[in-house]
Amino acid sequence: MRTPLLTLLATAVLALAAGCATQPPTRPAGWSAPEAVVAPSSFTGVHGLAVDTQGRLLAGSVVGNAIWQVDRQTGAAKILIGGPEGQADDIAVGPKGELAWTNYLMGMLRYRDNDAAPMKVLAQGLPGLNSLDFDRRNGKLYASQVFLGDALWEIDRDGVKPPRLIAKDLGGFNGFEVGPDGMLYGPLWFKNSVAKVDPATGQITVINSEFKIPAAANLDGKGNLWVVDTVTGELSKVALANGRKTVVAQLATALDNLAIAPDNGLIYVSNMADNAVIEVNPATGAQRTLTRGKTAVPAGLKADGGQLWLADVFAYRRIDASSGEVTDLKRMQSSDMEYPFSLGLSAKHVALASWFTGTVQVLDRETNKTLAMLHGFKAPYDALPLPDGTVLVAEIATGSILRAHGKDWHERATVASGLAGPVQMTLGPDGALYVSEAAGNVVRVNLADGAKTTVATGLALPEGLAFTPWGSLVVAETAAGKLTEIDLAGNTRRTLADRLPIGLSGGPGMPPPYVPTGVTVDAQGNVFFSADRNNGVYRVRPAR
Missing domain, CATH: 2.120.10.30 (TolB, C-terminal domain)
Structure with missing residues (x-):
């Protein structure tokens, strides 16, 4: 039989352990070198x-x-x-x-x-x-x-x-x-x-x-x-x-x-x-x-529950972040998918955006069933389903953030306009929307009234962006081939990783962002990014 003292000690230890388990990771001293979760491959979609x-x-x-x-x-x-x-x-x-x-x-x-x-x-x-x-x-x-x-x-x-x-x-x-x-x-x-x-x-x-x-x-x-x-x-x-x-x-x-x-x-x-x-x-x-490669043209990327969700242009895939195992969820031509370049994730929904076809596809996250195929957007570079069931869409051609809502998401309202080339979006810990602009900025958008505040400037063609558990913002500067960590509160920056295989050029007539580099961060603070120059998916671990 346990003594009361031992019982109290055991209870205290368990409480301490539980408290530690819920504590978010702290800001690391640095970062490890990028490691491939999915190995690179040739081409970038292969045809003739x-x-x-x-x-x-x-x-x-x-x-x-x-x-x-x-x-x-x-x-x-x-x-x-x-x-x-x-x-x-x-x-x-x-x-x-x-x-x-x-x-x-x-x-x-x-x-x-x-x-x-x-x-x-x-x-x-x-x-x-x-x-x-x-x-x-x-x-x-x-x-x-x-x-x-x-x-x-x-x-x-x-x-x-x-x-x-x-x-x-x-x-x-x-x-x-x-x-x-x-x-x-x-x-x-x-x-x-x-x-x-x-x-x-x-x-x-x-x-x-x-x-x-x-x-x-x-x-x-x-x-x-x-x-x-x-x-x-x-x-x-x-x-x-x-x-x-x-x-x-x-x-x-x-x-x-x-x-x-x-x-x-x-x-x-x-x-x-x-x-x-x-x-x-x-x-x-x-x-x-x-x-053969495990991916085709990796672009939009989101992490959740040890899994990565990938818009792969010719496929929609899920990746086990630990093993690198890739699972096909939809493939071009044999499904209703339309060349997804970006991906947004919520607890219930997945949104795939294609600037090439002007579409946003809303899926049931659990069943992968298409709930709506929304056409008529003007170069939608990203789509983000929100907890309330609505979907935000970044239109680079109009410089606007739209909200798709109502029955089958067919109603549209402008949340913010006047953006200098909105590329990718993420929700911040403050509940606001953060948007990368091709012009070199990150803009905070108040979803309640659409008010815009520029929180970072001078970035080299920023695309994917995501918040870390300790509150900093990681941005892919594709024209510089690097990931940058930004402390918005302290207005400081540090390079997370550089000389990366990102920033594929589209050539004449194509928009400069072309294939968006996806960036996402898991609950442990690991940063993942898609590499459109060699078709790999990489992880950068925090070094402590």
Whole structure:
């Protein structure tokens, strides 16, 4: 039996321990070096593929603004043509080894005769310029617009004459190829079909209409058209003679393009959500992953309960902060998601924002079910669900913070205006909203009356921001490649980490923030950030 004294001592110890457990961490003396929670990977979303006359496997990235070269044996990848000129949604190899590619976001088609030759712009002013290919009999060059347009063009090889319009409103003639008969074979993205198009007349002949969303098609020279379906993840063979479809390999969803190696007939398939290139044996369906990442384009990031929630542009994911294990919650094309660049989190809701599509998607946090898909925002760079169920939206195009509320969040009210490029938002310990401005500031917004106070200036393109448990503010200064800790009360700053792989440039026509660097802090004071220059997710621990 315990004595009263021992009982009292035990009670006191337990009380002390409980009190210590609830005490927030104190300001650390410094910070440890960044450590990868999710390892870096190649690309930054991978799309068009081609095997050139040198036998090199080339892979294009739109968001990453580059053409990569992938070793077909080891999967090692390196940049062949950097940004912004290298931005490529599709790549085509000409009959003499020429190279042409589409700058999708810039609406341009670039070309060069060989590695040593200068680059030329053969066409421009065609938003959504997507796929292209050469007629190997005569060198003619064709290109299509998809998503930001819907048309097929013949491109002047000298870049002197304007493009010749072949057809409009085809239904999304995506990754196509010119056949030995001069016909163009490819998918009709919005019509669930693969078809051939006569470039002389624009006449369309459907070959097979048994697909969900066919993304690309290539000919094997044996009477077959090989097709990737981005929704189902299937690689299928379609016989040109009778249109019969045969599924040869089951891959992950979010497939984008394919290339057939002319030397051995192996098929290479790109997956934009996984930064992956997969090799498939067409005879057996056997697969080999050449290269793959756990994330695609990590951007908006939030921490809660030992988990990280990530807007990954081509996917929406959850990461175990301890193990780095990544769980897919939604993937592009196989879900209702629309290219999320930012993410906000509350106890009940998740909000995904896409400045590219002008949308904010509100999800049930527990079930991942979409509760509302809100369109019509003007470049929403961030969205933040509040405990009261409303959602704040930062519109960089209008310099405003809006509140979405009411039934299905369709009512909108302006909370604050006149901001100099609002990028990311976070709630402060005082209940106010703190917003990073692309102009170099952090602004405090009183949510009750919309009053604005500038609390930090002179920052180098600040993006993600989050408060620490001890009350300081951590901001990603992307133009300087560093994280800065700001003591707002004492008006002092210190560098938390520098020389970081953040601050990817979007190139001509793209807003300077481009892919927002996400910053979040957990209850223990660990700082996490997304790295858009190498696709990693990192943690910086407080050093005590």
